[in-house]
Amino acid sequence: MEDLSSLIDWSRAQFAMTAIYHWLFVPLTLGLAVIVGVMETIYYRTRSQRWLAITKFWMTLFGINFAMGVATGIILEFEFGTNWSNYSWFVGDIFGAPLAIEGILAFFLESTFVVVMFFGWRKVSPGFHLASTWITGFGATLSAAWILIANAWMQNPTGVAFDPAQMRNVMTDFWAVVLNPVAIHKFIHAVANGWVLGAVFVMSVSCWMLMKKRDREFSVRSFKVATWVGSIGILVTMWSGDGSAVDVAKYQPMKLAAMEGIYDGQNRQGFTVIGLLDPEVKPCCTGNSDVDPFIFRIEVPAVLSYLCSRDINAFVPGINDLLSGHRADNNGTEYRVPSVADRIVSGKVAHDALRDFDRAQAVGDTEGMTTASQVINARYNDFGYGYLSSPCEAVPPVALTFYSFHIMIIFGGYLLLFFVMAWLMLYWRPRLLDVKWLQIAGIATVLVAWICSEAGWVTAEVGRQPWLIEGVLPCQAAISYVSSGSVALTFTLFALFFTLLLAAEVSIMVNVIRRKGATSDYARLSDK
Amino acid sequence: MLTYHLQVYWWFIISLLGAILVFLLFVQGGQSMLLSSRTAMQRTLMVNSLGRKWELSFTTLVVFGGAFFASFPLFYSTSFGGAYWLWMLILFSFTFQAVSYEFRARKGNIYGTRLFDTLLFINGCVGCVLLGVAVGMFFFGGEFSVVRGNILDASSPVISRWASTHGFEAICNWRNLLLGFTVLFLARTQAALFFMNNIADDPFLYRRNRRTLFINGSVFVVLFLIFLAVLLTATGYTTVVSSTGAVTFVPEKYKFAMNYIEMWWCLAALVVGVVAVLYGFLRSVFAAHWTKGIWFSGAGTILVVLSLFWVAGYNDTPYLVSLTDLGSSLTIVNSSSTRYTLEVMSWVSVLVPFVAAYIAYVWYKLGAKPLTPREMESTDHKY
CATH class of the missing domain: 1.10.287 (Helix Hairpins)
Structure with missing residues (x-):
């Protein structure tokens, strides 16, 4: 294989591109599923035709987005085989199980009941339809749970042993795989993030409708449901994000060091709120050390030590410490982490x-x-x-990891303020809903939510490089025996195809939202 | 339970998923007929009739892949990573399907309905033929080798290696293509039967589907008989384990015919399946108005495909023979997951009847009454 590094890069690029596209649609599906479920539940309890109209409107957008999630998702599953065939054998005994269970338990649930959601209005009872809507959302969430269990296992391999006779890893404890602490935090974090994104999407469209003076009640009701769902989502996201950070500190210290741009660790390590990395600074393995890695930095002292260990005096190792080896403390017992x-x-x-x-x-x-x-x-x-x-190969791309992490943090903070503002607009000063610049801010916030969500994935996946499985299998040992030219070609074709489809989806969604017919009948409908 | 029993059980699950998938390919078969529909309403009826089932065939394909990954990871690794272009073309065609139903008739669709209908047509033809080619390799082999020790070769650490044509050689193999086209015409036959069952109040469309059924069903029967003749006269391989534990693969004339004879239940499934398919096909063609053919043909298809998977993998038969290094051939023993993983997965598979039950219930609730032109005119959600 003459072009090994090129093949690794193209294989990485293809998987990253597919995952990035997939992650545009999945959180919106997760969030809209809950919001639509809440709306239909209100309709079911009140039998208000207006709530039925609201439910159907958002359900239409859910359906358009759902299709794209399905299209990009199938590629991801099969890319484990097509582009990471060594990986598929080396850990297939463990990794395949969550994927198969996802299919059996979650995909069939989603694909069966989503049909009832769209075509069952006149064919099944309202109660059955409502149950189908919730089951579809539950299926999507269950699907997320299993794929995140699989992903978390790659970040922290548990319940596994190496069998030299077969030259592969074998599962020894299924429950250790399922109840991996990284999986639990990841699942909660990703699903709650979906609720936030779905909520911000609904609020953004509602703001546009308010700005265009479309049916006010329709918009405010949608905005209100989304505010409730999104507020719960953002609080859970922050809580689980803290748990995820503790996991990263414990199981992937090199990733944490890259996330915070720390080259030389220290006790009472500060948390960088915002910073600009000096691109000239490299890890000690290149012979470059003892230089301040930041051109500019705003730091909160000792906070990172506290967040990682719940101890403001704790030592947080930097990239150079991890490369050279350092002393560490485990419940009072000192030991040396090897270089x-x-x-x-x-x-x-x-x-x-x-x-x-x-x-x-x-x-x-x-x-x-x-x-x-x-x-x-x-x-x-x-x-x-x-x-x-x-x-040096053990160091992930520091700048990309650092900036994506901080974009996530800053944008996440903005989203918290956004929801606080939404509460004020709804329950304290309703006339703020008609302030144009707030409406424009509301519309634009959907981009913030999407960037925040994608930045989180980039942090998680770039920060773990070069490992496909932490410490066990780097990307270079996980690839398939194909030419880099073949992978470059499929990358190009997928990128082109997904981009064209994204354009179609955006155009169709915009058309559905702008169409006056969507809400014009609303005022004439009975609320009883 | 012995590890071997679990391997046999999981090959059965894979066979069942594969058989159900081939049955559900009537969705693809129907898509391959869309462009030849005469009126807009006919196409609307056909698309919406298929559109309520496409998620199920798509999901079955995904679960088929996932189950293969979990139970026989060496196959997943070898075939998907090796026959790269074959699988990539299949994947492309299925991504076409995933969006086309939802997007085709939407206002704001910047590419027009015709493009998405063409994508559905491509998925209908290419998906069926290439899935047939992929399954054909279970009988006629692939050009690969497996050397586990390669995992330690820093310059080229890949254990499964395929011919440099990466799947195109399988597509160009006439025996694989024969199965591929057999699957395509089976899917089109089933689609015509499905339309006859699922669409009402359009006598012209019913007559047209019956004509389509006759043509496609006839072609399918001819292709299937040729394939069966090729299969039953083909030389296969038998796995032989010596007293020292060394595994060799010995060529055996008429291996698959012998498998049918030595495993009577496979032969029974094949015969009953073929009779059921022919009954569904012939009665639908010649009866004045009979719409139940899809159920006989569908059940028959499942039985026939089950029997084909069984003769491919049971009775010490390597299910993926290596044409370049015979010793690398894959069997249900040497390519499977460990006993522990198979046991865990077996517990999960206990839920499969429950899954099948709710799918059947929902299918019944939504499909109790066939689609009609009137329903298409009045519904607020259609493709």
């Missing part, structure tokens, strides 16, 4: 032991197999490092 260079050496010893095991197995040398197996087990935590040729 990346040491782990590379240890990983290569594990690789040699695996070769020895293979040779011993071929000739039936049981003793040789046992000896090699002991070496592999003792050093398996460093197995993935054996693929690295230099410590």
Whole structure:
């Protein structure tokens, strides 16, 4: 394979591009499902034709978006096989199970009941229809749960052991995989983020309707439901985000260091609110160290130490500490975290032991197999490092991780203020709903929510590089045996196709929203 | 339960999903007929009739892939990563489907209805043929090798390697293509039967579907008989495990015919399935007005495809023979997940009847009355 690095880059790019597109649509589906469910529940309880009209309007937008989520989702599942075939074998025993369970438990639920949502109004009872709407939302959420369990396992592999005889990892504890703390926080964080995005989308469209002086009651009712859902969503997102950060500090310290742009760690580590990284500063593995990595920075002292360890005096390691090794404390017991260079050496010893095991197995040398197996087990935590040729390869792209993380944090803070403002507009000064600049801000906020959501994914996925499975398998050892030209071509085709489809979706959604017929009958409908 | 029993069980689940998927390909078959519809209302009826089922066929494909990944990861790794272009073309065609129903008739659709109908047509033809080609490799093999030790080769750490044509060689294999076109004409036959069952109050469309059924069903029967003859006379391989545990693959003439003879239940499923398909087809063609053909043909299709998967994977048969390195051939034993994972998955599979039950219930609730032109004119949500 002459073009290994090019193939890795194209494979990464293709997966990243598909995931970014997929993540444009999935959170909106998760959020709109809940909002539509709430609206239909109000209709079911009141039998108000106006609430029925509101429900159907947002359900139409839900349907248009749902289709795009489905189209991009199928590609992601199969790309594990097409572009990461080594990965599919190396950990398929563990990773395949959540995907299959997702299909059996969640996809069928969604695909069956979404049909009732759209075509069942006159064919099933109102109660059955309402149940179908909620079940569709539940199915989408359940789907998110299983895929996030799979993703979290890659960030913190648990419930697994390496079997040298098969040269692959095998599952030893299903519940350890499912109840992985990273999975729990990730699931709550991602789903709540979906609620926020769905809510902001509804509020944004409602603001546009208010600005255009379309039916006011329709808009205010929609705005109100979305404010409730979104407010719960933003609070849960922040709470679970804190939990996720603690997980990152514990299981992926290099990612945390990149997220905060920390090269040299310290006790009472401050949290960077906003900063500008000096692009000239590189990790110590390049011979460049002891330089301030920031051109400009606003920092809150000791907060990062507290957020990571609930102790303002705790030491937070930086990139250089992790590369060179450092002292750490585990409940009062001091120990030394080995350097990346040491782990590379240890990983290569594990690789040699695996070769020895293979040779011993071929000739039936049981003793040789046992000896090699002991070496592999003792050093398996460093197995993935054996693929690295230099410590620098263990450092993720710092600038991209840092900026995406801070965009997420800053935009997330803005969204909190946005919901506070929405409450004030609804329950304290309703006339603020008619202030034009607030309406424009409301419309624009949907872009903030989308960027915030995508930035969160970029942080999570770029920050874990070079690992596909943390510490066990870097991307370069997970690829398929295809030419980089083939992957470049499919990347281009997918990018083109998804972009064309995105344009179609936006155009159709805008048309549905702008069409006067959507709400013109609303005023004539009975509210009883 | 022994690991082998679990492997047999999971090959059965894969077979069942594959069989249901082939039945549900009537959605693709119907899409391949859309462009030839005579009037706008006919096309609307056909699209909306299929549109209430497309999610199900799509989901079955996804679950089929997911279940293969979980139970036989070495197949997932080898076939998907190796026959790259074959699977990518299948994926492209299914992404066409996922958006086309929802977008085609919407106002604001900047590309026009015709483009999305063409995409549905492409998915209908390409999806069926290429899925048939992919399944054809279960009988006629693929050009790959598997060397697990490659995982430690820093310059090229890939364990499964495919021919540089990456799936195009499978598409160009006439025996795979024969199965592909058989699947396409089966799907079109089933689609005509589905339309006859699911669309009412349009006598012209009913007559047209019956004519379509006759033509496509006849072509399908001819293609299927040729495929069956090719399959039953083909040389297959048998897995032989020596007393030292060494595994070899020995060529055996008429392997698949012998599998049918040695596994009587496969033969029974094939015969009953073929009879059911023919009954559904012939009675629908020749009866004055009979709309139940899809159920006989559908059940028959499931039985026939089940039997084909069984002879491909059971009775010590490697289900993916390597044409370049025989020793790399995949069997349900050497490509499966571990016993623990298969056990976990088996517990989950207990829920499959529950899933099937609610799908059947919803299908019944929504499909109790066929679609009519009047319903299409009055409904506020249609494709």
